Amino acid sequence: MTTNTLEGKVALVTGGGRGIGAAVVRRLAAQGADVAFTFQHDEGRAKETADAVTATGRRAVAIQADSADPAAVAGAVDRTAAELGRLDILVNNAGAFLLGPIEELGLEAFEETVAVNVRAPFVASQAAVRHMAAGGRIINIGSNVAERAVFPGFSLYAMSKTALVGLTKSLGRELGPRAITVNLVHPGATDTDLNPADGPNAATINGFTALGHYADPADVAATVAFLAGPDSRYITGATVNVDGGFTI
Template identity: 75%
Template sequence: MSNVLEGKVALVTGGSRGIGAAVALRLAREGADVALTYEQRADRAADVVEQIKAVGRRALAMPVDSADADAMSGAVDRVAGEFGRLDILVNNAGVFLVGPVEELGPAEFERTVAVNVRAPFVASKAAARHMRESGRIINIGSNIAERAVFPGFALYAMSKTALVGLTKGLGRELGGRGVTVNLVNPGPTDTDANPADGPNAEMITGFTALGRYAAPADIAAAVAFLAGEDGGYVTGATINVDGGFTI
C-alpha cells in the first residue's frame, strides 16, 4: 500500500464489481478516499466499501442509474460536497447490449447511449466544476471499439468509440486547468460478465497476443498510473490494456 494519492478523492461509477471494484480498491490502496456508484447488488457495493475502509480510507456507495442524467450529476456533486473535493473521476459504468442490428430496437439504442455515452459526458461536466489542478478524468472503453471481431457488436462498439472523441475533446478543453482526460480500453477481462473459463473463452483468448485474459487488477493498474503524478503529462490518450487484442 502506498500514499501516492494521499489526500485525493475519487469517484468510480459502476464500482461494485468487476473492473470498477478493482479500480476502486486500487485507488484506495494508493491513498485515495473513494466513492462509487452502483445500480444493483447493494451487498457487493457494501463489501467494496468495507474493503476500502479496511485500508484506512473513507468510502461511500451510492445507488445510481447511470441512464438518469440528473442522478449522475447529483452523485458527482454529492461526493464533492461530502468529501470536500473531487480529484479523480473514473467513468466505468456501462451496459453491454449486443445482437443482430435488425433486432436492436430504440429501447436498446437509447439505453446504450444513455449509459455508455451520455453518463460519462454528464459526470465529466459535473466533475469539471469541482476539479482543481491535477484533476483526472479516466474513461473506461473497450477493445471492441478498435477491433470488432464478432458480429452483433455494432451498437456497443459505436458507444465505446464515442469515448475517443469525448476524451480528446475534454483533454483539449480542460488541459489549461491542469486536468487530464484519458481513455483505457480493456481487452478480454475475467469478470462475471465474461469469465476466463466461460464457453467462448478459448476462442476469445486466441485473439490476444499474450494468450490469456486480463485480471481486473490489470486494468486498475493502468487507471492508477493515469490517476497519479507519473501520469500527469498524459492527456487525450487511449491506452489499450488488451493483451495485444488490437495488434
C-alpha cells in the same frame, strides 16, 4: 523520482460495485485515495467494496445510482464532493453491454446504450470539472472492440465506446489549460461476471489475444491508477489498450 501516491485525493468511480469498477475502487484506495462509487442494484457487493476501502483506512461512499438517469449521475458527483470534501479523480466506468444482430436491436436498446455509455460520461465529466482544481483527472473506460471488431453483434456497443475517443480527445484539449488531464482506457477480455475467463467463448477470445489469456480486473485497475496519479501529469487525450495485444 516521483511516487504515484494518491494520498489526500478523492475519487469517484461509476459502476464501482463489481468487476473492473470494484478493482479500480480498491486500487485507488490502496494508493491512498478516499473513494466514492456508484452501483445500481447489488447492495451486498457494494458493501463488500466499501468495506475493502475502509479496511485500508480510507473513506468510502457507496451511492446507489442509475447511470441512465442524468440527474442521478450529476447528483453522485456533487454528493462525492460534498461528503468527501473535494473531487480530484473521476473514473467513468459504468456501462451497458447490449449485443445482438443489428436488425434485432430496437430503439430501447439503442437509447439505454447511449444513455449509459455516452451521455453518462459526458454528464459526469461536466459536473466533475466544476469541482476539480489543477491536477484533476478524468479517466474513461472504453473497450477494445472500438478498435477491432472481431465478432458479430457488437455494432451498438462498439459505436458507443468509440464515442468516448472523441470525448476524451476533445476534453483533453479543452481542460489542458486548467491542468486537468483526460484519458481513455480500452480493456480487452477481462475475467468478470459478464465475461468469465472460463466461459464458453474464452478459448476463441484467447486465440485473438497475443498473450493468450484474459486480464484480471486488477490489471486494468493498475493502468487507471497510474493515469490517476502524479506520474501521468503529461499524458492527456491518450488511449491506452489493456487487452493483452488483442488489437495488434
